[in-house]
Amino acid sequence: MELLFGQIINAILLGCTYTLVAIGFSLFFGVMDVVVFCAGDIAIFGAFSIMGAYTILASAGIFSVLPFTVAVFILLLVASILCASLGLLTYRFSVKPFENTSALMPLLSTIALGVVIKEVLGLVFQRVVNPLAKAAASGGEALAVQGGRNPQAMPVLIAPDGTITERNLIIIGVTLFLLLALFLFLNKTKIGLSMQAISQNKDLSRMIGINVNRIVILTFVIGGVLLAIGGFLVGSYNTIIRFDNGTMYGTKGFAAAVVGGLSNIYGAIVGGMLLAFVEVFVSGYIPNGTAYSSIIAFVVVVFFIVFKPEGIIGEKTVEKV
Amino acid sequence: MKDQGTKPSIPNFLYSALGVLMINLIIFVLLYVIIAAEFAVSMITLLCTILVMLYLDKKGLINEIFSIFIKYKRTALISTVVLALIFPLMLADKRYIAHIAIIVTVYGMAALGLNFQMGSTNMVNFAPAAFMGIGAYSIAVLTAKFGMSSWVALAIAILTSGLMGLLIGIPTLRTKDYYLSLVTMALQLAFTMVLFNIPYLGGPNGISGVKPLSIGEFSLVKSYTVFGVKIAPQIPYLYLCILILALFIYIAMRIYISRIGLSLNTIAQDEVAANCLGINIAARKLFAFVIGAIFCGVAGALYGSYTSYVGPDDFGFPKSLMIICMVILGGMDNVVGVVTGAFILTVITEKLRVFSDFQQLVYGLILLTVLIVRPAGLIPKRVRNYCMVFKKNIVKHTQD
Amino acid sequence: MLKKSRKYSLLWLVVLMAALLIAAGCGGQDAGTGGDSEAPDVVKLGFLSPITGPNSAEGAAARNAFLMAIDAANASGEFPYTIEVIVIDDASKPEVGAAGAQQIVADEKVVAATGHWNSGVAEATIPIFKQAEIPLLIWGAIKEGLTSPENYPYITRSAPTAAQENEPLANILIKDMGYKKWFIVSDVTSYGEANTEVFTKILADMGCELLGTEKVQEGTVDFRPIIQKIKSSGATAVYFGGVVTEASLLKNQMHEAGMDDVLFAGISGIYSEDFLKIGAEAAEGALAIKPGIDPSKSPEGQKFLDDYAAGGYSEPVGAFTPYAYEAALILLNALKQCGDNPTPAAMVDAIKDSETTGIMGTTTFNEFGQTNNVAAYMLVVQDGKWVSFDESEYATGTRVLPQP
Structure with missing residues (x-):
């Protein structure tokens, strides 16, 4: 019984990490009708920028001057700004040039951009941040940052003195809060409704006076911020961040969003949870099952796409000719 | 859009058999310099060649060159064959360069295979490396575990990879666009993981001791002494690879100009319209998958039998991305372009070996740049020109 | 020609690329030692290791040690010729390593x-060296089958195999300390596979329970489902x-799940500074x-x-860095045996019959080309440092390991 309960908690938390990336996919797809494959890499970039900002700010003594919560918020702010900029860059290089071409071009270009982000993270954090961390450490407390293209330790910023349960509850809570906030934003605010209008019909939206360009840019900014927070939670949960995890989260997030229903924000959470439960239970209950957990998860994905392409809670669309 | 009134200006003397010979010779020398020269020389030559190619294409001259080649078909063919026979001999004392040449031909085949799906039919398949892996593992299991002759194993590898293409093709018939991409991506990722977890296939250790192809007692990967000169062991194998690549280029070109190639393009343009025209979409799509898988499978089998070792790392998602990159860089749905793309990317990879930390970054940047600046690739697909078949004289075709 | 938006994108891309190059290129990389082939008195040795990629720290440290020797x-001045080294980066990829091996055997001075x-x-390069009839001495790879009657005498190995490495560990932990209930976790690499295979066999031979x-795939970050499973299985020790990366994560998340009462033991692959940094107090x-x-x-x-x-x-000295140094000593010793030319x-003959006394004791090779020099010692993490077990507070009884 204890085993079952523990595994359910594990699955929910893993599901949260997938969901956090998947809502990025859903948001971009909902508004722009494009798959932004580098969403996973943007999230990982967010985690890295928090770690980098922590390295710099902690050595500047921010934690001794400001209360802990405020300092963490400053870190989050920095990461959000960086991720939002990256979101804009993504739009600029990988989405906008392909507005009028085949829908597959942005998919390919965002995959390429994802590779670039990933490799730059691996290279820059080896060469730039590492000496910084060394310099910072020599001046005071040792920092848990290390070099090479190896994984980096994520600083403990969520409930640093609390228990693991507290941390897990905060992660689940923030994920739910983000989903709720996004739902309210999309359905109750003017900008959110404009986003939905654009996703329905871009030309018509323009005609009724929506500044399409501005809204699209705003979408990428919001997406960037969401992914920054997502990366922060994912990194804190895993306790380390790997520069090459972006592709994994990208694929899993994309898969989660598709399985749940690409155009529906809730699809992200349904899909994310489904994937996570499949993985955790295969890994936890089948002897030597861990090796097969991802394979089975992908088989489930293929099954869903082939037999229920509109997703679990997506609406079935009939193709107009 | 382009070609506004600028008349194609190719020197008149090139419109002759001699001209064809000259162009062929220039291409040959360029290939040799790029593949065999030191890092800096090779990269500068490559860059210049690409710029010249872009210039020629902008002026519409590449199409002119193509038409000259078609006009003097026989000269072009014979000179190409002769040069292709000479080429490996020039590498006889350069083991490492011959190795690069073999890898180029292998990826050329794989890229041609992917082109059927990605270029002709506009189905972005993210699993070409998986198809290569099936070919490679087939030949490895059959020769190393069952001790079969490597030619029989190659034939069976063709069958298994074709079958696998069919199996992967069937579920993807129900899907399109993103969904198709995601399915193939999932299958590619699952494929590598499955390889890692099957002890019979060596798991992460892979299979070593794959038999190289041989003709009778004459092994194709072995150093021979010809006229007192010891030639690199890769040379006989390089001949085989060039032969098969030439065969594949021929097949791909025939398919492109055939009714099937046309119907694949129609599906890419508009599936509904294609259906209305009476094209059997399912059959055509499966055809694209199966023939593509066979091309990739043969590439993988040749690769495995050359290195005598196959492992799961060689057929992962990054390798698929690389093959996709080759097709896009060279030019989708253009047989010559795709092979050019494979050549350029493989050479860059090998020459940048010292900087292998930057390798993935370079791929990413190349793919991004090509997509933004020149989505059609270095040698874009040509406007279909059927007039030539019916009329003797070259009709100037309209652009886009 | 280009659409306006495309043109701007291009401009930005160029700026971005330039910035990237500046950021990433700060530390230049030195190319492998290319040699001028004219010099008549040069002898070349090939050296392969992963200088980039996931195992770059180990590979680069080994290269440093080898070049140092x-x-x-x-x-x-003991040699009448200059010894040059062709350093090849295999990036831990068989395909890259094979191409590198081709590069080495292509040089006539090697x-x-x-x-x-x-x-x-x-596995991928051995056929190439065998076929070129150039001896390959392995300093780091531990898979059992690499040295074999088929590969002898071209392939020799100065490093221990997985079995030679695991047996001392099992002897201490099972025979001396009495841990009988085991749970094995490994990554699906040939390294992980080789160790799992050997250790499973040892457990069966020693009559232990394998629960x-x-x-796990390389790159796994979430071990919690497995940990939950270990917890309910009642294992007293985890192998x-x-x-290093996956190991430190596993240990970290075990600590998090309150499982400090379970012994955690690993193979030399986890002996690294990274284990301490990621694992922190866990x-x-x-x-x-x-x-x-x-x-x-030893002096x-x-x-x-x-x-x-x-x-x-x-790069700090890793578990196999002394072996790379030792490999250099063995090759130098063999060169001396071969005289001026x-x-x-x-x-090939000189290496297989060599007897070299270096920093790791005396190395000789058995009838398969495998080293006879087997020794091992255990380390423990104490206050964020790797300490030789015999000198640690765990050995004196000041601190205690989990109950068996």
Whole structure:
């Protein structure tokens, strides 16, 4: 019984990490009708920028001057700004040039951009941040940052003195809060409704006076911020961040969003949870099952796409000719 | 859009058999310099060649060159064959360069295979490396575990990879666009993981001791002494690879100009319209998958039998991305372009070996740049020109 | 020609690329030692290791140690020719390693090669060296089958195999300390696979209970489902047969789940500074076996450590760095046997019959070309440092390991 309960908690938390990336996919797809494959890499970039900002700010003594919560918020702010900029860059290089071409071009270009982000993270954090961390450490407390293209330790910023349960509850809570906030934003605010209008019909939206360009840019900014927070939670949960995890989260997030229903924000959470439960239970209950957990998860994905392409809670669309 | 009134200006003397010979010779020398020269020389030559190619294409001259080649078909063919026979001999004392040449031909085949799906039919398949892996593992299991002759194993590898293409093709018939991409991506990722977890296939250790192809007692990967000169062991194998690549280029070109190639393009343009025209979409799509898988499978089998070792790392998602990159860089749905793309990317990879930390970054940047600046690739697909078949004289075709 | 938006994108892209190059290119990389082929008195050795990619720290440290030994030999003037090294980066990829091996055997001045951290890469290059009849001495890859009657005498290995490395660990933990209930976790690499295989066999031979085996993909970050499983299985000890990253995560998340009462033991792949940094306080009490003898115990070994420190290399000495140094000594010894004009054929015989006393004791090879020099010692993490077990507070009883 204890085993079952523990595994359910594990699955929910893993599901949260997938969901956090998947809502990025859903948001971009909902508004722009494009798959932004580098969403996973943007999230990982967010985690890295928090770690980098922590390295710099902690050595500047921010934690001794400001209360802990405020300092963490400053870190989050920095990461959000960086991720939002990256979101804009993504739009600029990988989405906008392909507005009028085949829908597959942005998919390919965002995959390429994802590779670039990933490799730059691996290279820059080896060469730039590492000496910084060394310099910072020599001046005071040792920092848990290390070099090479190896994984980096994520600083403990969520409930640093609390228990693991507290941390897990905060992660689940923030994920739910983000989903709720996004739902309210999309359905109750003017900008959110404009986003939905654009996703329905871009030309018509323009005609009724929506500044399409501005809204699209705003979408990428919001997406960037969401992914920054997502990366922060994912990194804190895993306790380390790997520069090459972006592709994994990208694929899993994309898969989660598709399985749940690409155009529906809730699809992200349904899909994310489904994937996570499949993985955790295969890994936890089948002897030597861990090796097969991802394979089975992908088989489930293929099954869903082939037999229920509109997703679990997506609406079935009939193709107009 | 382009070609506004600028008349194609190719020197008149090139419109002759001699001209064809000259162009062929220039291409040959360029290939040799790029593949065999030191890092800096090779990269500068490559860059210049690409710029010249872009210039020629902008002026519409590449199409002119193509038409000259078609006009003097026989000269072009014979000179190409002769040069292709000479080429490996020039590498006889350069083991490492011959190795690069073999890898180029292998990826050329794989890229041609992917082109059927990605270029002709506009189905972005993210699993070409998986198809290569099936070919490679087939030949490895059959020769190393069952001790079969490597030619029989190659034939069976063709069958298994074709079958696998069919199996992967069937579920993807129900899907399109993103969904198709995601399915193939999932299958590619699952494929590598499955390889890692099957002890019979060596798991992460892979299979070593794959038999190289041989003709009778004459092994194709072995150093021979010809006229007192010891030639690199890769040379006989390089001949085989060039032969098969030439065969594949021929097949791909025939398919492109055939009714099937046309119907694949129609599906890419508009599936509904294609259906209305009476094209059997399912059959055509499966055809694209199966023939593509066979091309990739043969590439993988040749690769495995050359290195005598196959492992799961060689057929992962990054390798698929690389093959996709080759097709896009060279030019989708253009047989010559795709092979050019494979050549350029493989050479860059090998020459940048010292900087292998930057390798993935370079791929990413190349793919991004090509997509933004020149989505059609270095040698874009040509406007279909059927007039030539019916009329003797070259009709100037309209652009886009 | 270009659409306006495309044109701007291009401009931005160029700016971005330039910025990237500046950011990433700060530290230049030195190319492999290319040689001028005119010099008549040059002998070349090939060296392969992963200098980039996931195992770059180990690979680069090994390269440093190897070059250090060769430089010292050149400076000593004992050889009538200059020894040059072709350094090849295999990036832990078989395909890359195979191409590198082609590059080595293509050079006519090469008389011997040494290399490989990854068994998979070794599998791919062995046929190439065998076919070129150039001897390959393996200093790091531990998979059982690499040295074999088929590969003898071209392939020799100065590093222990997985079995030679795991047995001492099992002897201490099972026979001396009495841990009987085991759970094995490994990564699906040839390294992890080789260790799992050997350790499973040892457990069966020693009559222990194996409560489960789990294999994880490289890059896995969430071990919690497995940990939950270990918890409910009642294992008293966890064996990790893989490399450092996954090991430290597993230990970390075990600590998080309150499982400090379960012993954590691993193979030399987890002996690394990274284990301590990622694991932080969770790493406490983890055990690792390290092959060879502690270099700091002998004067020659201490001299090697001092020289390495004096070299100012950025990569710390890893578990197999002394083996790379030892490999250099073995090759130098063989070169001496071959006289003024060493050839690959002469080197094959010289290496297989060599007897070299270096920093790790005396190395000779058995009838398969496998080293006879087997020794190992255990390390434990104490206060964020790897400490030799015999000298730790765990051995004196000040601190206690989990109950068996």
